[in-house]
Amino acid sequence: MVAALRKEEVERLEKEGAWWWLAEKKRSERLDYLRKAVWKKGALGGEYAPGVKVGLERPILFTESWKENDYDPIMLRKAKALANVLDNMTIFITDHAQLVGYVGEAPHTLLVLSEGASMINEEVYNEHGVIPEPEEESLKIIAEINDYWAGNTSVDKVARLLDPEDAVKFLSGAIGWGTPSSSYGYSGKNYEYWLTGQRGFEDIIAEIDQKLAEAEEKTIGTPGPDILPLYDKIQNWEAMKLILEASIRYARRYARLARIVAENFEADPKRREELLRVAETCERVPAKPQRNLQESFQYDHFVQVLSRIEAFEGAWPSRPDYYHGPWYDKDVNIDKRLTRKEALDLVGEFMIRCYEVGLFAPRWAREGLQGITGTWVWTLGGVDKEGNDACNDLTTAFLQAARLVRVSNPTFGFRWHPQVKEEVLRECFECIRQGLGYPSMRNDPVLVANSVHWHKHPIEEARTWVHQACMSPCPTTKHGTQPMRMASATANTAKIIEYALFNGFDPVLKMQMGVESGDARKFTSYEELYEAWKKQMRWLMDILVRTVNLGRAKDPEFFGRPFLSATYERSVESGLDAVSPEGERGNAWITWFTWVENIDSLAAIKKLVFDEKKYTMAQLVNALETNWEGKEEMRLDFVKNAPKWGNDDDYVDQIMAQAFKDVAEHSWEIKDPSGNPWPVLPENVSGNIHYSNMVGALPNGRRLGDALYDGGISPGPGLDKKGPTAVLKSCSKFNHVTDGRAFLLNQRLSPTQLQGEKGYELWRSYIKTWAELGLDHVQFNVVDDKTLRAAQKEPENYQELIVRVAGYSACFVDISRKTQDNIIQRTIQGLA
Amino acid sequence: MKCEKCKWFFPFEDEQTRGDCVNRVVDQRQGYWKAKPKDAGEDASKCPNFQVKGS
Numbered sequence: 066m067v068a069a070l071r072k073e074e075v076e077r078l079e080k081e082g083a084w085w086w087l088a089e090k091k092r093s094e095r096l097d098y099l100r101k102a103v104w105k106k107g108a109l110g111g112e113y114a115p116g117v118k119v120g121l122e123r124p125i126l127f128t129e130s131w132k133e134n135d136y137d138p139i140m141l142r143k144a145k146a147l148a149n150v151l152d153n154m155t156i157f158i159t160d161h162a163q164l165v166g167y168v169g170e171a172p173h174t175l176l177v178l179s180e181g182a183s184m185i186n187e188e189v190y191n192e193h194g195v196i197p198e199p200e201e202e203s204l205k206i207i208a209e210i211n212d213y214w215a216g217n218t219s220v221d222k223v224a225r226l227l228d229p230e231d232a233v234k235f236l237s238g239a240i241g242w243g244t245p246s247s248s249y250g251y252s253g254k255n256y257e258y259w260l261t262g263q264r265g266f267e268d269i270i271a272e273i274d275q276k277l278a279e280a281e282e283k284t285i286g287t288p289g290p291d292i293l294p295l296y297d298k299i300q301n302w303e304a305m306k307l308i309l310e311a312s313i314r315y316a317r318r319y320a321r322l323a324r325i326v327a328e329n330f331e332a333d334p335k336r337r338e339e340l341l342r343v344a345e346t347c348e349r350v351p352a353k354p355q356r357n358l359q360e361s362f363q364y365d366h367f368v369q370v371l372s373r374i375e376a377f378e379g380a381w382p383s384r385p386d387y388y389h390g391p392w393y394d395k396d397v398n399i400d401k402r403l404t405r406k407e408a409l410d411l412v413g414e415f416m417i418r419c420y421e422v423g424l425f426a427p428r429w430a431r432e433g434l435q436g437i438t439g440t441w442v443w444t445l446g447g448v449d450k451e452g453n454d455a456c457n458d459l460t461t462a463f464l465q466a467a468r469l470v471r472v473s474n475p476t477f478g479f480r481w482h483p484q485v486k487e488e489v490l491r492e493c494f495e496c497i498r499q500g501l502g503y504p505s506m507r508n509d510p511v512l513v514a515n516s517v518h519w520h521k522h523p524i525e526e527a528r529t530w531v532h533q534a535c536m537s538p539c540p541t542t543k544h545g546t547q548p549m550r551m552a553s554a555t556a557n558t559a560k561i562i563e564y565a566l567f568n569g570f571d572p573v574l575k576m577q578m579g580v581e582s583g584d585a586r587k588f589t590s591y592e593e594l595y596e597a598w599k600k601q602m603r604w605l606m607d608i609l610v611r612t613v614n615l616g617r618a619k620d621p622e623f624f625g626r627p628f629l630s631a632t633y634e635r636s637v638e639s640g641l642d643a644v645s646p647e648g649e650r651g652n653a654w655i656t657w658f659t660w661v662e663n664i665d666s667l668a669a670i671k672k673l674v675f676d677e678k679k680y681t682m683a684q685l686v687n688a689l690e691t692n693w694e695g696k697e698e699m700r701l702d703f704v705k706n707a708p709k710w711g712n713d714d715d716y717v718d719q720i721m722a723q724a725f726k727d728v729a730e731h732s733w734e735i736k737d738p739s740g741n742p743w744p745v746l747p748e749n750v751s752g753n754i755h756y757s758n759m760v761g762a763l764p765n766g767r768r769l770g771d772a773l774y775d776g777g778i779s780p781g782p783g784l785d786k787k788g789p790t791a792v793l794k795s796c797s798k799f800n801h802v803t804d805g806r807a808f809l810l811n812q813r814l815s816p817t818q819l820q821g822e823k824g825y826e827l828w829r830s831y832i833k834t835w836a837e838l839g840l841d842h843v844q845f846n847v848v849d850d851k852t853l854r855a856a857q858k859e860p861e862n863y864q865e866l867i868v869r870v871a872g873y874s875a876c877f878v879d880i881s882r883k884t885q886d887n888i889i890q891r892t893i894q895g896l897a
Numbered sequence: 898m899k900c901e902k903c904k905w906f907f908p909f910e911d912e913q914t915r916g917d918c919v920n921r922v923v924d925q926r927q928g929y930w931k932a933k934p935k936d937a938g939e940d941a942s943k944c945p946n947f948q949v950k951g952s
Contacts, residue, residue: 157922157929157930171924173924
């Protein structure tokens, strides 16, 4: 009777499309407990949830050891400090959990990194609500630690080297965001080195021992210049070895705790057995290579946690179906050690363990990434190194588990290619139809070609690509893995058109920022305006890249990554910090926020000022200067009667194509520290809301304070009026291989239209067109306005309602009202 | 009252002067077990979790 009632309820919820409530009914008791057990670490709008506190054990233990080892070089000193954290920090095991490992001393804590940036340390001290009780005592500890690090963090050290004018502009908050240091960055994982079942940490230690023995032999041999670098390298290898040994001890602390609880406190025999399996798993990995799915997930999770105890890693580049798939196959299909349901529990928990991770982020990052801790996009599907379909049973399991646990972090990016099987594509569709906002669809052949084009990765390596953050592909190989994607190479590009119109002066900040490109009031042709625009574009790319290149080059000296280095094949081989540019092929990109405003603004000026001569440049600049005050009729003319991107209109689309060509040309002129180019990558996260008060009025009709467009190459909300194919056609008018690194496209589809088999057929046909037109990315929101409005009214009833914000998804109730409204305003496209 | 006398203290097998203080916590969202290394001889007179071994 109960089962029948449950079935009836499930059918009703399916019919109503109440997927978030359906997930709760369908998932196992374990997954339900673990999903609800998580303390939400993504900031709600810009604020942390009540009860979430910063963890103090890591900064205390790290700083304590750091002070004691003043004479060590940075890598060794840091390895010792981290080992002190790993040996002494409180660890915990959540009830029902089969996977363990966390960045803080309790489930509700956020990791704090004192050695990264003083400006962020000050935010920790001043942030209301996150200071642990007793607050006065905690504030005293934080103040003492902050005082110790003031002026000595990695970002402080980089800032002192910058040109003072560059530093002021870079740190103004108007043109870019992020910190030029790997202390707050995105670090790729060299999965090909440690996760393929060939190596555990003991094997890496043996390789390091071999290197140490060879180097030590040379340093007492024939003198010569070749010996000199070895003295530093020996210290680096020792640091790597030290941190690997500490990591093995850390894992075994979990094994010990699991065993103590099983043998002394646990009354339930089933749970006792699970705890003993946890103990066995943590004794095995990361010391030795994995032998089954649980060990494989646990190994991976330990490395992710350890990397984040070392640095604030804002991204989670991963390809879990590819690397864990063989173990799923072994356990489920070959040895039948796990049933599919048991395996699904593990897969779901693996996602939850990621969702749980919380790192204290400064306010600008919290506002720009509302609702999540970082851009943790896991990569599924794709091809293997030989170009064959790499999808496996675990690909399907991840897509199914996602619908059960409905977490907003990680999300998935699916590498579509022509060989993808129908049943896998259906699983992707089902996730999208059920309103997860993911997977985003990535065009694998286009992106593999893109990696080869920009960074000269050999095709076999390019095919290993994972999302380095939201969007950018990066290989997982020895020379392809990127240790430090510098988030600070993120441009608020709406400033390009603004500065072109104000001769480099920032009308919001009230200071000269860009280059002097001429008085726009006196421009007599569109070409003159466009030349000014190009000057500002180049200036913006240059200032960000100069700063970030410096941060990258100095990072081994100012920050140091012993753990990351110990998991990088090229570092273990060379004895260099993983962040050293030596040996990396390069994978840099400039994230290109608030981009389409440029194109719509240029098109509006071209048409209304220079073609139709309805207004003069002076009238326009005056109107913008006063935020269109008293000029509402004129403003509406610029909104309604100027061509808008995304309508298959060559007038504006050709401006976009030309702009990308010019940007790409400059991308080849500017180089990263390895001498490689800096292509751009248009996307926004929720920067369109964060920057809305920093960008003044624009010729597309925007006013200061209005939300900017939702990003990438997505048309302005409500401005794409010609249907979804017209959007795709506009987006196909530039080259997705040679004009940039990747191009984000948001689309909203109607949930009603996507119902049933017909809905799938419509979507599949859309994807076919998208792929044939050569676009590299598309992602969908499939939630109707009625549901979103209801969630605004009763957020407590819609806790697991997820939306696609930009390169990431978030729970709708966790983002600000302004961002919520911006999503509702996006055009709902009807598929034909 | 020293940690070594407490029922929640589990000495390390290879270093009896130190061990794990193991505790049960139930917060607003979940129950969990935690462990933190302690010196066996550490003063536990102010520890709210102290319970004599065998009690």
